[in-house]
Amino acid sequence: MSRRFERYRNILDFAISSLLRRKGKNLSLLAVYTLIVFLIASIVFFTQALKREATLVLEDAPDLVVQRMVAGRNDPIPVTYAEKIAAIRGVSAVTPRFWGYDYDALTGANFTLVAADSEPPAKESIYIGSGVARIMRLARGDYLSLRDARGAPDVFSVQKVLPVNSELVAADLIQIRVDDFHKLFDFPPGRATDLAVSVRNKVEVQTIAAKIAQLFPDVRPILKSEILRTYDAVFDWRGGMVIVVLFVAVLSFIIFAWDKATGLSAEERKEIGILKSIGWETGDVLLLKSFEGMVTSLTAFFTGVSLAYAHVFFFSASLFEHALKGWGVLYPQFRLTPVVDPYLLGVLFLLTVGPYTVATIVPSWLAASVDPDAAMRS
Amino acid sequence: MRNSTIFLTLICSLLLISASLVLHAQVSRAGAPTASNRELVRRLKLSDLCLFTEARYTRHPAMADHHAAFQDHPMALEHFPSGSLVSPPDLRRKAP
Numbered sequence: 464m465s466r467r468f469e470r471y472r473n474i475l476d477f478a479i480s481s482l483l484r485r486k487g488k489n490l491s492l493l494a495v496y497t498l499i500v501f502l503i504a505s506i507v508f509f510t511q512a513l514k515r516e517a518t519l520v521l522e523d524a525p526d527l528v529v530q531r532m533v534a535g536r537n538d539p540i541p542v543t544y545a546e547k548i549a550a551i552r553g554v555s556a557v558t559p560r561f562w563g564y565d566y567d568a569l570t571g572a573n574f575t576l577v578a579a580d581s582e583p584p585a586k587e588s589i590y591i592g593s594g595v596a597r598i599m600r601l602a603r604g605d606y607l608s609l610r611d612a613r614g615a616p617d618v619f620s621v622q623k624v625l626p627v628n629s630e631l632v633a634a635d636l637i638q639i640r641v642d643d644f645h646k647l648f649d650f651p652p653g654r655a656t657d658l659a660v661s662v663r664n665k666v667e668v669q670t671i672a673a674k675i676a677q678l679f680p681d682v683r684p685i686l687k688s689e690i691l692r693t694y695d696a697v698f699d700w701r702g703g704m705v706i707v708v709l710f711v712a713v714l715s716f717i718i719f720a721w722d723k724a725t726g727l728s729a730e731e732r733k734e735i736g737i738l739k740s741i742g743w744e745t746g747d748v749l750l751l752k753s754f755e756g757m758v759t760s761l762t763a764f765f766t767g768v769s770l771a772y773a774h775v776f777f778f779s780a781s782l783f784e785h786a787l788k789g790w791g792v793l794y795p796q797f798r799l800t801p802v803v804d805p806y807l808l809g810v811l812f813l814l815t816v817g818p819y820t821v822a823t824i825v826p827s828w829l830a831a832s833v834d835p836d837a838a839m840r841s
Numbered sequence: 842m843r844n845s846t847i848f849l850t851l852i853c854s855l856l857l858i859s860a861s862l863v864l865h866a867q868v869s870r871a872g873a874p875t876a877s878n879r880e881l882v883r884r885l886k887l888s889d890l891c892l893f894t895e896a897r898y899t900r901h902p903a904m905a906d907h908h909a910a911f912q913d914h915p916m917a918l919e920h921f922p923s924g925s926l927v928s929p930p931d932l933r934r935k936a937p
Contacts (some may be wrong), residue, residue: 472845479844517874517890523883528904537906560886564897575901581884620905625879625881628874632881634891635900638847647899658906659886690888690903760929772862776869791895801866819900 474747478754481734493759495719500815503776507807508775509783510698517694520632521687525659526668528560529675529686539654544679548660550645551674553667559655561644565609565637572598572793576637578644587643588622594634594793596624612649619643627796629680634795659774660684716815720822727826732768735830737841748831749824756823760816768808776801 482489529548531540545557560576574595584590591601601621608616624635644650661673662668672684727735735748743751774780779798780787788794808839881887889901898905 472843475845475848476843479848481842508900513890513892516875520878520882520890521888523879524888525886528888537904556865558886564900573900574895575891575894577885577887579885592891594894626874626877628880629878629881630891632878632887632891636885637887637896640879685888685903693903694890697928741886761852762855765852765859769858769862776866787893788895791899792892793892795891799860800875802870803863803866816883 467834470752472635473735474751475754478751479758481751482755482758485730488828489759492797494764496815496819497760497767497770498766499712499716499719501812503716503815504768504771504808504811505668505771505780505782506709506712507804507811508771508802510773511768511804511807512802514695514698515802516631516800517668517698518691521690521694521789524687524690525558525560525666526671526687527660527675528663528690529658529660529679530683530685531657531679531681532683537657538652538779540657541684542653542655544682545655545658547678548658548675550669551678553663553671554660555663556663558659560657560659561650562643562656563648567599570598570792571633573791574637574793575635576639576644576647578639578641582642583640584638585620586640587619587829590623590625590638591621592625592633592636593627593630594795595637596621597796609647611638611647615790617643617647628698628798630795632795655789697781712721713814715817718761720818727830731827732830733839735827736835736837739831740839745828745831749828752765752827753820753824756820759823760819764812765817772801772803776797780803 491751499727529544531538531544540559542559545559549557563575563576565576572595591599591607595607596602597609598830603621603624605621606618607621608826611617619639619742625636639647645652660671662671668686668688672686675682675684699757700841738751739746740744774782776799779796784794889903891900893899
């Protein structure tokens with residue numbers, strides 16, 4: 464057992480020396496390999512963490528949101544609809560939601576205004592998300608002027624700045640009183656933006672949605688499962704924008720592995736010839752080459768994955784920031800809760816280490832199976 | 842020192858770092874602000890995460906109308922070819 468182990472160690476020693484002989488080439492190869500693993504692992508970590516966060520946080524979202532559609536566009540819904548919906552068996556509560564957007568021409572940011580009866584701010588006061596506080600340079604006690612429906616400024620006192628760790632749901636949020644919301648937007652009385660419906664038995668949500676659609680043909684019920692599915696679709700690593708980025712990364716890896724697989728350098732071919740002529744078996748040469756591949760791929764894999772973890776969870780995926788910001792001026796700054804999915808890491812390992820090792824062995828096997836003399840002369 | 846010893850030490854250290862990151866993930870989950878965010882979602886009856894604020898359908902993708910991007914299937918980046926040709930108005934882009 465120990466002799467066999469010693470044999471493997473000797474071959475490993477030789478494999479590392481062989482890699483170090485071509486230091487420049489192999490180090491650049493290791494850097495490219497690590498970069499590709501880093502990129503793919505960053506995408507996987509980022510999307511998994513966002514999906515998990517969306518699933519957990521939106522677990523408490525309304526079971527059903529009922530929106531009114533007029534000529535294919537959303538329209539304020541009459542609050543009287545709420546009474547009829549509340550009468551449907553299985554519905555536990557119907558709450559009108561008042562929300563909308565406010566575009567700030569000075570900064571170019573869009574704010575989301577929400578009016579709720581639960582823990583409302585004082586009259587003519589607001590609670591603001593920390594993203595709003597950051598971009599408008601506001602603190603508790605400061606004043607924020609919003610233009611009302613007639614274009615006149617309405618001044619609100621900042622009563623509270625929501626905690627920084629709530630940016631994932633409330634970075635651009637401004638909570639306002641319902642009466643102030645009506646006054647600011649000249650919102651039609653007796654109407655709400657939409658209705659949030661709570662259902663006693665979650666199994667019945669679909670049936671209740673169908674009943675609501677039947678009762679009011681001009682409404683669109685949105686189920687919580689549809690809300691969650693939207694985030695699943697956007698951040699699924701097998702779909703959406705992610706697949707485009709992932710495809711580019713995987714393609715670059717295939718080109719890289721293909722380049723490696725298409726042949727050995729004359730020097731490497733000569734080395735194999737010499738090894739065979741001094742008595743190495745074809746199996747030993749293959750073991751040597753697979754060790755060379757494993758040294759590179761294992762180092763690249765573990766380094767790439769660790770760097771990706773640090774990038775996504777310690778540095779808030781700063782390299783993706785520009786892509787995620789888009790044209791948005793107000794970008795939420797959030798730290799994602801780390802998620803390490805062993806299944807995805809396993810897939811990543813098989814997709815990167817496996818093909819690379821095979822790509823290293825195949826040309827070596829072809830070179831090792833020819834006559835040593837021919838290999839040295841080639 | 843033998844090359845193999847250096848390599849095995851390096852791989853063991855990388856494995857140890859990976860294991861500590863898995864442990865970090867477990868520990869961070871306990872102190873995550875998920876519960877307070879859930880409370881905010883429940884209190885204000887929110888339906889979306891605040892990820893992209895530039896347009897209605899990106900700020901509230903779950904509430905967007907049927908003609909917005911991402912609504913029909915995961916590959917639906919844009920419904921219409923014009924989406925890749927029409928840029929936002931200059932006024933919107935030049936905001937300070």
